[in-house]
Amino acid sequence: MDVFLxxxxxxxxxGGAYALIALGLTLAFGTLGIVNFAHGALFMLGAFCAVTVxxxxxxxKKVKDESITFFDAYKEQPYLEIWWGDTGTAIIDYAxxxxxxxxxxxxxxxxIGLERGLIKxxxxxxxxxxxxxxxxxxxxxxxxxxxxxxANPMPTPAPDIVSGTAAVGSLLGLSETLVYPWWxxxxxxxxxxxxxxxxAFLKFTTFGMVVRAGMADRETVGLLGIDVERKFTIVxxxxxxxxGMAGAMYAPILPPDYHMGMDFLxxxxxxxxxxxxxxxxGAVTAGFVLGIIQSFAxxxxxxxxxxxxDQIVIYLVAVIVLLVRPRGLMGREGVMED
Amino acid sequence: xxxLTLKNNWLVMLIFSTVVLxxxxxxxxxxxxxxxxxxxxxxxxxxxxxFNILFGLTGYxxxxxxxxxxxxxxxxxxxxxxxxxxxxPGIIIGxxxxxxxxxxxGYVSLRRSGIYFSxxxxxxxxxxxxxxxxxxxxxxNGETGLQLSNEDPRxxxxxxxxxxxxxxxxxxxxxxxxxxxxxxxxxxxxxxIGFYISLKIFRSPFGLKLRAIKSNQxxxxxxxxxxxxxxxxxxxISGMYAGLAGSLMAVTDPLAGAERxxxxxxxxxxxMTILGGSGTLLGPLFGVVMxxxxxxxxxxxxxxxxSEFFNFLPEFLQQVMVSITQHFVGQGWHLTLGALFMLVVIFLPxxxxxxxxxxxxxxxxxxxxxxxxSKTKQxxxxxxxxxxxxxxxxxxxxxxxxxxxx
Numbered sequence: 001m002d003v004f005l006x007x008x009x010x011x012x013x014x015g016g017a018y019a020l021i022a023l024g025l026t027l028a029f030g031t032l033g034i035v036n037f038a039h040g041a042l043f044m045l046g047a048f049c050a051v052t053v054x055x056x057x058x059x060x061k062k063v064k065d066e067s068i069t070f071f072d073a074y075k076e077q078p079y080l081e082i083w084w085g086d087t088g089t090a091i092i093d094y095a096x097x098x099x100x101x102x103x104x105x106x107x108x109x110x111x112i113g114l115e116r117g118l119i120k121x122x123x124x125x126x127x128x129x130x131x132x133x134x135x136x137x138x139x140x141x142x143x144x145x146x147x148x149x150x151a152n153p154m155p156t157p158a159p160d161i162v163s164g165t166a167a168v169g170s171l172l173g174l175s176e177t178l179v180y181p182w183w184x185x186x187x188x189x190x191x192x193x194x195x196x197x198x199x200a201f202l203k204f205t206t207f208g209m210v211v212r213a214g215m216a217d218r219e220t221v222g223l224l225g226i227d228v229e230r231k232f233t234i235v236x237x238x239x240x241x242x243x244g245m246a247g248a249m250y251a252p253i254l255p256p257d258y259h260m261g262m263d264f265l266x267x268x269x270x271x272x273x274x275x276x277x278x279x280x281x282g283a284v285t286a287g288f289v290l291g292i293i294q295s296f297a298x299x300x301x302x303x304x305x306x307x308x309x310d311q312i313v314i315y316l317v318a319v320i321v322l323l324v325r326p327r328g329l330m331g332r333e334g335v336m337e338d
Numbered sequence: 339x340x341x342l343t344l345k346n347n348w349l350v351m352l353i354f355s356t357v358v359l360x361x362x363x364x365x366x367x368x369x370x371x372x373x374x375x376x377x378x379x380x381x382x383x384x385x386x387x388x389f390n391i392l393f394g395l396t397g398y399x400x401x402x403x404x405x406x407x408x409x410x411x412x413x414x415x416x417x418x419x420x421x422x423x424x425x426x427p428g429i430i431i432g433x434x435x436x437x438x439x440x441x442x443x444g445y446v447s448l449r450r451s452g453i454y455f456s457x458x459x460x461x462x463x464x465x466x467x468x469x470x471x472x473x474x475x476x477x478x479n480g481e482t483g484l485q486l487s488n489e490d491p492r493x494x495x496x497x498x499x500x501x502x503x504x505x506x507x508x509x510x511x512x513x514x515x516x517x518x519x520x521x522x523x524x525x526x527x528x529x530x531i532g533f534y535i536s537l538k539i540f541r542s543p544f545g546l547k548l549r550a551i552k553s554n555q556x557x558x559x560x561x562x563x564x565x566x567x568x569x570x571x572x573x574x575i576s577g578m579y580a581g582l583a584g585s586l587m588a589v590t591d592p593l594a595g596a597e598r599x600x601x602x603x604x605x606x607x608x609x610m611t612i613l614g615g616s617g618t619l620l621g622p623l624f625g626v627v628m629x630x631x632x633x634x635x636x637x638x639x640x641x642x643x644x645s646e647f648f649n650f651l652p653e654f655l656q657q658v659m660v661s662i663t664q665h666f667v668g669q670g671w672h673l674t675l676g677a678l679f680m681l682v683v684i685f686l687p688x689x690x691x692x693x694x695x696x697x698x699x700x701x702x703x704x705x706x707x708x709x710x711x712s713k714t715k716q717x718x719x720x721x722x723x724x725x726x727x728x729x730x731x732x733x734x735x736x737x738x739x740x741x742x743x744x
Contacts (some may be wrong), residue, residue: 035453118684121684125687127452127453128397128399128456129683129687131399131453131456132608132612132679132683133680133683133684135605135608135679136676136677136679136680136683137676137680138676139672139673139675139676139679140673140676140677140680143670143672143673143676144673146669147665147669147670147673262602266460266464266601269457269460270457270460270461273453273454273457277453307472307473308468308469308472308473308474311465311468311469311471311472311473312464312465312468312469315461315462315464315465316465318457318458318461319446319458319461319462322450322454322457322458323446323449323450326450326454
């Protein structure tokens, strides 16, 4: 039972990350009809926003180390600590949550800039060309990041208070040994909130209604006198924000490096295709389902029967789904069919 | 006189072979005439030509072609280990096994088209890549990579009593050791053969059917052709080209690692083909030479060579130029590549070959080579445009686009 619950949590956690990335990817695809291979790079940019915020907060000055007396020793002390003492230390500790506030405007600007500057010109071109140009963009973005931050992973720890593990077992009245890292639980909660937020936004606001209408029939919405293009620009910005937030929150789990975007990109594309191109619900469901399948496949019981199954199970599922249900799990009729 | 145009296969092959075989001579002023780089040109040239048969003709964008490259490498190295250090069985077996895998992967993936096909090939590529690192370690030797060793049986060599020398044996073609220039010429001859096959495919009814698949599959079905067998054949042929390239990599350096199969490696061949001009015969080769040459030059540069280069400028400007350009060379070479690639896709979707055609057309117009009489008949320039050697990519997308808009 414990093992089962742990694997379920693991799967939900992984699935949360997949679902968030796939959600942004599907938003861009369903509304703008753009196959965005640079979406992984946006995820990576979000993670590096967290790194940047942490670096800015810890800009340091060399001060004399008082604890060492028999020679002159110097240590780096962040300005925030010098100015505000313990409050400053606390702020530095909370670098990752604070970075979320910065990620939103930054990624919105990046997203809108990309759409206006580049993506806009590719609406009428073939999907192959869209894939190619965004693939080039992804390379450029990741190399820029490497030029600034180097090739090594940048550790960005979570706040101290949630860096330990949560006693999930005793909370639920199960065995004491069942523990799970706090930050991963937070990530799961965060992912659910963002997903619900995006769905509520699309379901209950006028803007969301227009976007949904545009997804269904772009031409008619345009004929009704609505500037669809402008709405879609904002949707692309929104997709970038979702990817960026997913990345920033993921930074404590996996220290970001410049190619993390490419690693996630392939998986998230598989998730989107399994869910059905252009279906938001499908992307989220497929994200969680694939996450859970992957974590159960990595149990030793399964590995004993099919060695290496944990490595390939997602792709295997994708191949089977694509061949059996060509539209994916929840694909809409008429979107991206052969 | 009129008969001897570029439409004549033998003339094309004559020019092509001369250019390829004399490459060490005419590349020496560019500082690219050392065998290592020349071998790379030839090997990636074969890879890109093969990829172009699939993507350029049928428009099916495979993001998993590096799988076949890796499979070719592994098979060739196993052949060297088990049978003989002679390269011929190695490349034949490497090509055939890659073709076999292409048959399996292609049979499944080609049931879908468009982006789904790309994702399916990508999924298969990632599967093979992960397996090569984990479960298949007995075959692939995991992260270390598959290497030759002195304990290898080499049954055929042993049968013929080839003298065992101390140290690791090197690959050979009936005694001629395959490294340095002999290695290049071996690759170059295979490149010429590969180019000839590709030329034949481009100018055959089979090639026309592949083009028909790209422009409109529905119409093709109405005319009574089933696209699937043609697609599968093209996929297998291009997989075999990749396998050949992979086994040649093993010939020039008998070591096979799984990183050859990573999906970014598949992305590289896509880059090369697009940059040169997909759907044209020579385009992919241009792309390969450009990317591999500039990779070689640019990644060797550093700030000090740059400041030497900008020596003619005033000192202030020199520093500015160096500080800007140093991000694009050395480690930053990939940045240049990505940016260049984006520019090409945005402004010149037909790649370098489209650029050549445009410039050619412009010069002809400026020089007044197009006289009014032939203009009305739309003869020389138009005809050059539809010639397979310089066919631009743009025209075929119209139909499929119209359908997608609906």
